[in-house]
Amino acid sequence: xxxxxxxxxxxxxxxxxxxxxxxxxxxxxxxxxxxxxxxxxxxxxxxxxxxxxxxxxxxxxxxxxxxxxxxxxxxxxxxxxxxxxxxxxxxxxxxxxxxxxxxxxxxxxxxxxxxxxxxxxxxxxxxxxxxxxxxxxxxxxxxxxxxxxxxxxxxxxxxxxxxxxxxxxxxxxxxxxxxxxxxxxxxxxxxxxxxxxxxxxxxxxxxxxxxxxxxxxxxxxxxxxxxxxxxxxxxxxxxxxxxxxxxxxxxxxxxxxxxxxxxxxxxxxxxxxxxxxxxxxxxxxxxxxxxxxxxxxxxxxxxxxxxxxxxxxxxxxxxxxxx
Amino acid sequence: xxxxxxxxxxxxxxxxxxxxxxxxxxxxxxxxxxxxxxxxxxxxxxxxxxxxxxxxxxxxxxxxxxxxxxxxxxxxxxxxxxxxxxxxxxxxxxxxxxxxxxxxxxxxxxxxxxxxxxxxxxxxxxxxxxxxxxxxxxxxxxxxxxxxxxxxxxxxxxxxxxxxxxxxxxxxxxxxxxxxxxxxxxxxxxxxxxxxxxxxxxxxxxxxxxxxxxxxxxxxxxxxxxxxxxxxxxxxxxxxxxxxxxxxxxxxxxxxxxxxxxxxxxxxxxxxxxxxxxxxxxxxxxxxxxxxxxxxxxxxxxxxxxxxxxxxxxxxx
Numbered sequence: 001x002x003x004x005x006x007x008x009x010x011x012x013x014x015x016x017x018x019x020x021x022x023x024x025x026x027x028x029x030x031x032x033x034x035x036x037x038x039x040x041x042x043x044x045x046x047x048x049x050x051x052x053x054x055x056x057x058x059x060x061x062x063x064x065x066x067x068x069x070x071x072x073x074x075x076x077x078x079x080x081x082x083x084x085x086x087x088x089x090x091x092x093x094x095x096x097x098x099x100x101x102x103x104x105x106x107x108x109x110x111x112x113x114x115x116x117x118x119x120x121x122x123x124x125x126x127x128x129x130x131x132x133x134x135x136x137x138x139x140x141x142x143x144x145x146x147x148x149x150x151x152x153x154x155x156x157x158x159x160x161x162x163x164x165x166x167x168x169x170x171x172x173x174x175x176x177x178x179x180x181x182x183x184x185x186x187x188x189x190x191x192x193x194x195x196x197x198x199x200x201x202x203x204x205x206x207x208x209x210x211x212x213x214x215x216x217x218x219x220x221x222x223x224x225x226x227x228x229x230x231x232x233x234x235x236x237x238x239x240x241x242x243x244x245x246x247x248x249x250x251x252x253x254x255x256x257x258x259x260x261x262x263x264x265x266x267x268x269x270x271x272x273x274x275x276x277x278x279x280x281x282x283x284x285x286x287x288x289x290x291x292x293x294x295x296x297x298x299x300x301x302x303x304x305x306x307x308x309x310x311x312x313x314x315x316x317x318x319x320x321x322x323x
Numbered sequence: 324x325x326x327x328x329x330x331x332x333x334x335x336x337x338x339x340x341x342x343x344x345x346x347x348x349x350x351x352x353x354x355x356x357x358x359x360x361x362x363x364x365x366x367x368x369x370x371x372x373x374x375x376x377x378x379x380x381x382x383x384x385x386x387x388x389x390x391x392x393x394x395x396x397x398x399x400x401x402x403x404x405x406x407x408x409x410x411x412x413x414x415x416x417x418x419x420x421x422x423x424x425x426x427x428x429x430x431x432x433x434x435x436x437x438x439x440x441x442x443x444x445x446x447x448x449x450x451x452x453x454x455x456x457x458x459x460x461x462x463x464x465x466x467x468x469x470x471x472x473x474x475x476x477x478x479x480x481x482x483x484x485x486x487x488x489x490x491x492x493x494x495x496x497x498x499x500x501x502x503x504x505x506x507x508x509x510x511x512x513x514x515x516x517x518x519x520x521x522x523x524x525x526x527x528x529x530x531x532x533x534x535x536x537x538x539x540x541x542x543x544x545x546x547x548x549x550x551x552x553x554x555x556x557x558x559x560x561x562x563x564x565x566x567x568x569x570x571x572x573x574x575x576x577x578x579x580x581x582x583x584x585x586x587x588x589x590x591x592x593x594x595x596x597x598x599x600x601x602x603x604x605x606x607x608x609x610x611x612x613x614x615x616x617x618x619x620x621x622x623x624x625x626x627x628x629x630x631x632x633x634x635x636x637x638x639x640x
Contacts (some may be wrong), residue, residue, distance in 0.1 A: 011476075018477035027489055142566060142618035144573045147593060147611040150600055158601045261484035265574055269597070279485065280578060283492035291489045295481070302480045 008310055012303045019299040020073065024066055027292055056080075073296070079289030083282060088293045091278060096297070098168060099267070099274030103259055105190065106197035110255070114202035115248060118209025119241065125214065133206070140203035146265035149196045153269060156192060163192050166271035193270045201259055208251055213244040249313050253306030260298050329392050337385040341378045366631035373627025376620040383617060387435045394429035398587045401425055412605050419605035421595060431610050434587040439617075441503055441582070442568040448507025450561050453514025458545050460515070461522025472519065478512045484574065491580040502581060506568060517560055521553030528552075555632040562625035566618040573614055589614050 044052075053059045057068060072079065078088040117137065121130045140148070157165045164170065168189050169182070177185055216222065217240065225239045260276075267276035275294055282290035351364035367373060386393060395416075396402070407424040410416055418427035460471040487509055491497065497505075525531060526549060534548050569589075575581030576590025577597065584591055589610045596606025 011473075014473070015477045015480050018474065019481050022478070022481065023486065023489065026486070027493055138619055138622060139615065142570075142622055143615050144570045144577070144590075144593075144611070146574060146577050146597075147607070147614065150593070150597055150607050151611065154600055154604055154607070257480070257482045260482050264484060264488070265577070268578070279488065283488055283578075283580070286492065288493070291492070295485045295489055298482050298485050299480055302482060306480065 004314055005311060008307050012307050015303050016296070016300055017070075019303075020070065020296050021066070023292055023295045023299075024069060025062070027288055028062055028065070069292075078293040081282070081287055081290045083285035083287040083290065088289050091290065092275070092293060092297060095273060095275045095278045098272065099263060099276065102190065102193055102197065102267070102272060102274060103263055105194045106201060107252075107255070107259060109194065109198040110201035110205060110259075111248075111252075113198065114205025115209050115245070117202065117206040119213055119244070121206065121210040122213030122217070122244075123236070130210075134210070137203040137206045140199050141207060143200065144265075145196065145200055145262040146269050148200060149193070149266045149269035152192050152196050164189050166269070168273050189270075189272075193266045193272050196266050197259060197262055200262055201255055204258065205248070205251055205255065209244070209248055212247045213240065216240055216244040219243075246313070246317055249316065250309050252312070253302075253309035256305035257302045260301060326393075326395055329389075333385055333389050333393055334382075336389075337382040340385065341381050344377070344381060345374075363628075363631040367627050370627045370630060373623050373631075376623035376627070379616070379620045380624060383435070383620070384439075386432065387439055390432040390436055394426075394432045396426040396429045398430045398433035399425065399585050400429075409599075409603055418609040419603070421592075421606055422599065422603065427592065427606055427609060430587040430592050431589065431613055434589045434592055434610065435613065435617075437499065437582055437586060437588040438569055438572055438590065438614075441499065441506065441572050441588070442565045445503045445506035445510060445568055446561055446564045448504060449510035449564065450514055450557060451511075452508065453511035454518050454550065454557065456511065457515035457518025457520075458522055458550060461519040461526060462541065462545055462549065464523075464526075468519075472516075475512055475515055475519075479516070483509050484571070487571075487575060488578065488580065491575060496583050499582060499586075502572075502575075506571065510564060510568065514557065514560055514564075517556050518550075518553060521556060522549050525549050525552045559625055559629040559632060562621060562628055566621035566625065569614060569618050569621070 050059065057065060060068075069079070076089065078092065080086075081088045081091055084091050117133055121133050124130050153165060156163050166189075168186060170177075170185050170189075174182060174185055222235065222239055225235045230239075263274065264276035264279060266272070267274045268280050271277065275297065279291065279294040279298075281287075282294065348364050348368055351361050352368055354361045401424045404424045407416075407420050409422050409424075410420040412419045416426050416428065418431060420426055421430070456471065456475070460468045460475075463471075487505065490505060491502075494501070522545075531544070531548055534544055539548075572581055572588065573590035573593060576588050577594045579591075579594060581590050582588035584595070592610040593607055596603055596610070600607055
């Protein structure tokens with residue numbers, strides 16, 4: 001167990017370094033200049049431009065810039081955000097909790113919903129219930145994240161004004177609310193983005209879960225359990241689900257990148273002040289240090305997610321632990 | 324009136340193609356000799372949803388190819404920027420008009436060409452790269468394989484959307500060819516894993532050993548003997564990837580870094596509509612529905628293919 005954990009940690013670290021490298025070079029090899037928005041100003045003399053480049057180290061060879069960057073990142077210094085005029089690490093630290101709140105809620109809800117629907121479908125295989133739920137799941141699975149967000153906004157914020165249009169708190173009233181009032185305020189702002197992400201992610205999970213259950217139904221030990229004369233309920237809960245839920249844990253690793261990508265769009269539509277919105281804004285302002293850092297942080301999240309999934313899998317599956 | 328006739332002709336053409344396709348499938352399925360293709364065709368035909376989706380895709384391709392003949396207006400025409408501005412759906416403009424008085428239906432039709440072309444071409448790029456990479460890794464084995472696959476794992480854990488956003492944003496306005504290339508280049512990491520696994524399992528079979536024993540060259544071994552036998556999962560992955568990329572293109576264009584206006588794509592119509600979601604809801608609703616219908620059909624066909632091509636599945640499930 002300890003060896004497995006150590007191995008996976010090392011592998012995760014290697015992947016993060018690789019991702020950092022890839023992202024850094026991709027972004028820097030692309031034509032265009034990090035300081036373009038500033039340097040394009042006609043009021044700057046060429047000498048001053050050169051000085052600015054020198055200050056930010058942009059006049060050095062790419063290799064040297066890379067080494068410096070990695071060294072700085074290792075010390076926890078993610079660079080200076082040109083557009084926000086503050087350290088990148090600070091900006092990310094402000095945005096990360098908001099994204100984690102949105103993603104955590106969506107992740108929990110979508111796993112609960114997706115697993116329940118998938119199991120229900122598999123148990124009622126080839127019935128009307130299965131087909132209708134399967135079609136609904138496919139419908140959401142086939143949808144662009146931002147479009148569902150736009151439609152949810154149109155329906156539940158404009159036509160039936162139940163929820164606020166966007167943001168995380170009421171811009172005027174929030175400071176005057178009591179403790180519970182503030183929580184309620186955030187929850188009402190959270191509702192639509194979380195609903196959208198949950199539906200999208202649950203659709204994929206349900207499809208996967210249904211297949212996983214159907215895979216187990218065919219196994220001999222399920223037939224044996226039935227042949228022993230166990231009650232159907234006991235067969236399903238004790239023998240079937242315990243094994244069918246195992247592969248779903250790996251989905252945690254797979255769902256995370258999708259959810260993270262989805263969060264970019266959903267955060268943008270609902271102006272949810274998280275990492276996604278930060279990244280999109282950084283892109284609009286060509287804020288390279290901020291873009292690079294958020295891609296790296298996102299990759300770390302993904303790597304951490306799949307690591308957690310692997311370890312969890314080893315914890316619940318004794319067959320893997322022994323190796 | 325002439326427009327109605329053209330739509331009618333397109334419908335007839337699409338029905339004809341559907342019929343031909345159905346007959347081809349039927350002939351394959353009912354062939355007296357049992358072949359893998361015949362078995363797959365029979366299984367696919369048993370899946371009514373997938374067959375229906377396939378016919379829908381045929382109709383979609385016909386409409387897309389004939390878009391210039393079927394669109395009521397040119398996609399960028401602004402016939403009357405005052406009187407025809409921001410009209411809700413009506414008989415004259417079934418999908419309404421946008422804030423520049425352009426007919427949204429026409430733009431959705433032309434947008435279909437761009438969106439589908441981007442999706443299909445970039446998936447082709449991705450498949451080519453993935454097959455090459457996975458094939459080399461699988462065939463090489465040993466340390467080369469291990470290194471290549473570690474790199475592959477690293478690439479897989481970069482969130483594709485974020486990476487694309489970063490690169491596209493840095494590039495600024497780009498043309499469609501570059502977009503196709505970039506989407507393709509970031510899309511092969513999953514394919515190469517599939518191909519590599521298939522190549523490993525096919526490589527262990529006796530006929531490959533036999534071919535090796537006959538002294539066949541590596542490249543010829545890969546291209547003639549291994550890859551054709553590893554094809555089924557690639558076809559399935561490619562189909563599902565087309566659906567994914569349609570959604571991806573829409574997302575990138577929505578952020579303003581995909582297909583650039585005035586050229587219409589499903590994504591950038593949505594982008595122009597999103598700013599006026601409350602007032603011009605039809606600009607957001609209809610292109611989105613087009614995306615969902617298309618991607619659903621692609622996914623249904625992909626699921627059908629997966630079930631039909633899976634050798635583990637027993638006939639009649």
